[in-house]
Amino acid sequence: MQAEREKNQFAEDRERLSRQLIRLGDMIGDGLHLEPDGKWISKEYRRVAKALGYELGKRPRRNNGDAINQRMAERVNEVRCQKCGGSLKQTRSGSLQAKCESCGAQCQLLKSVRRKATGG
Numbered sequence: 001m002q003a004e005r006e007k008n009q010f011a012e013d014r015e016r017l018s019r020q021l022i023r024l025g026d027m028i029g030d031g032l033h034l035e036p037d038g039k040w041i042s043k044e045y046r047r048v049a050k051a052l053g054y055e056l057g058k059r060p061r062r063n064n065g066d067a068i069n070q071r072m073a074e075r076v077n078e079v080r081c082q083k084c085g086g087s088l089k090q091t092r093s094g095s096l097q098a099k100c101e102s103c104g105a106q107c108q109l110l111k112s113v114r115r116k117a118t119g120g
Helices: 002-029 039-052 065-078
Strands: 088-090 097-100 106-108
Touching (some): 002 039, 065 088
Antiparallel strands (some): 088 097, 097 106
């Protein structure tokens, strides 16, 4: 008897949260979340979606630091400073920029390749 009552309560809560999520989604679709006092709509939508078990978070960023560091090591050996002809050194690990060791000028040696976002 107790287990059945809890099961019914869970189903009612889930149904209520689903209706609330739909209502908040409609408000977002109407653009109400963009108004000055509409920030609560987005926050509430995320909270309700999380309570229902929907995944809304972003995926963690891919770490390409090792590949960038290898390519930068090659590039630093190929290129000299454009201002004084001195040797270059990568500014920090994972960075696409290098700094001249003699004059301190910074230059970008590599371009980052941006991939198109996939839906999902």
